[in-house]
Amino acid sequence: MADLKQTLKNKIPQWREDIRKLLSAHADTIVSSITLGQLFKGLRGVEAVVCDTSFVDPQQGLLIRGIPVLELIDRSAEEIFFLLCTGDLPDPAALEALRQDLEKRAGVPEYVWHMIESMPGDTDPMSLMSMAMVAMQRESVFLKRYNEGMPREAHWEATLEDALNIIARLPVISAGIYRGRILKKDLHPPKAGHGFMENFAHMLGVADPQGHFGEFIRRFVVVHSDHEGANASVLTSRIVNSSLSDLYFSISAAMNSLSGPLHGLANQESVKFVLEILKKFNGVPEAGALRDYIWQCLQSGRVIPGFGHAVLRYKDPRYVALFEFGKKVCPAHPVFRAVEILGEVAPPLLRKQGKAQNPYPNIDGISGALLHAFGIKELNYYTAMFSTSQILGICAQLIINRAVYSPIIRPRSVTTQWLKSFVSDVI
Numbered sequence: 001m002a003d004l005k006q007t008l009k010n011k012i013p014q015w016r017e018d019i020r021k022l023l024s025a026h027a028d029t030i031v032s033s034i035t036l037g038q039l040f041k042g043l044r045g046v047e048a049v050v051c052d053t054s055f056v057d058p059q060q061g062l063l064i065r066g067i068p069v070l071e072l073i074d075r076s077a078e079e080i081f082f083l084l085c086t087g088d089l090p091d092p093a094a095l096e097a098l099r100q101d102l103e104k105r106a107g108v109p110e111y112v113w114h115m116i117e118s119m120p121g122d123t124d125p126m127s128l129m130s131m132a133m134v135a136m137q138r139e140s141v142f143l144k145r146y147n148e149g150m151p152r153e154a155h156w157e158a159t160l161e162d163a164l165n166i167i168a169r170l171p172v173i174s175a176g177i178y179r180g181r182i183l184k185k186d187l188h189p190p191k192a193g194h195g196f197m198e199n200f201a202h203m204l205g206v207a208d209p210q211g212h213f214g215e216f217i218r219r220f221v222v223v224h225s226d227h228e229g230a231n232a233s234v235l236t237s238r239i240v241n242s243s244l245s246d247l248y249f250s251i252s253a254a255m256n257s258l259s260g261p262l263h264g265l266a267n268q269e270s271v272k273f274v275l276e277i278l279k280k281f282n283g284v285p286e287a288g289a290l291r292d293y294i295w296q297c298l299q300s301g302r303v304i305p306g307f308g309h310a311v312l313r314y315k316d317p318r319y320v321a322l323f324e325f326g327k328k329v330c331p332a333h334p335v336f337r338a339v340e341i342l343g344e345v346a347p348p349l350l351r352k353q354g355k356a357q358n359p360y361p362n363i364d365g366i367s368g369a370l371l372h373a374f375g376i377k378e379l380n381y382y383t384a385m386f387s388t389s390q391i392l393g394i395c396a397q398l399i400i401n402r403a404v405y406s407p408i409i410r411p412r413s414v415t416t417q418w419l420k421s422f423v424s425d426v427i
Contacts, residue, residue, distance in 0.1 A: 051229025077196035084396035105168035137248035156403035175203030226393025267368035270306035306365025
């Protein structure tokens with residue numbers, strides 16, 4: 001098999017031709033309609049984005065290039081990125097070539113560390129991550145080549161160059177923020193010969209005598225690597241990049257979106273709730289006592305974090321992947337035990353309440369709990385770990401968008417008065 005760039009070169013002409021044929025024959029075909037309710041409720045359920053890297057099936061859950069995520073749980077970050085970009089898993093030679101390429105690009109400019117160190121001590125980790133992206137924008141290959149008159153056909157190659165640089169550097173920056181800014185400890189430099197996941201685990205500096213933390217990071221990165229093209233952070237990156245802003249601007253924007261309480265902070269809220277349970281019951285509660293407490297919470301109007309999904313109608317396989325791992329390596333840890341019991345008692349109560357279309361636990365209900373169990377107890381860093389994993393999917397999607405000439409995203413807006421007039425005319 002060819003390396004990543006050559007594989008893309010081989011595939012892109014067919015992708016362009018497939019889209020050309022679709023548009024030529026079916027450009028006026030209606031794919032999705034939109035109700036007034038959807039217009040006011042975040043366009044939920046409207047098919048409005050084309051994304052070939054991943055898809056969430058209501059029954060199977062997350063599929064990465066058509067492969068169930070549980071079948072990819074032992075793959076490396078480099079394999080996942082190659083798969084996201086091309087639709088194929090790399091052979092050993094292509095995989096090693098990608099790993100070596102990323103290793104060569106992993107050096108973080110000193111000015112980035114100086115900028116991070118200069119910020120006030122209470123600066124949020126996601127602010128630092130976002131600022132680091134914008135600070136490095138001056139090095140964008142896309143920007144340089146665009147200013148030199150790069151043709152549209154070559155936009156994807158320049159985007160790939162930026163993507164490889166960002167993917168190589170982001171784990172170093174993320175781990176450096178954790179060690180240097182949060183823990184006030186020395187940074188662990190990346191090790192030669194190690195891949196994205198192994199180095200990320202190493203640089204975080206968590207004691208790992210049995211290798212369990214490294215295995216957890218592998219699973220964490222895979223399950224957070226991609227999740228369709230229309231969640232808030234990914235869609236933000238796509239909109240920004242559609243204007244031909246480079247990857248640095250686009251990914252910084254995605255990080256800003258991910259930082260919102262309704263998006264990337266969900267796993268923090270879930271851990272807070274579990275810790276609240278442990279404090280209330282002075283330890284791990286019995287199932288019956290927790291059942292009564294959860295029902296009281298629901299009756300009072302409180303939302304139980306870590307449950308439900310906009311698309312899935314079954315248990316989230318990403319949750320399953322991390323839960324089964326936790327069951328193997330830390331079954332007696334109080335936080336994990338509380339999550340386990342919560343996962344047993346909450347779904348029937350959510351069904352009884354009748355509001356949730358999906359009463360099952362999701363990825364946010366377990367990911368933060370395992371981070372806490374492994375000793376990463378600084379909740380404000382959890383979103384940075386999510387962002388470090390998500391970089392694989394965002395970069396792949398934006399490379400593909402530039403390869404197939406995706407235009408600027410520019411829907412129309414209407415006023416509330418226009419809608420009032422519209423519905424009165426319909427009636």
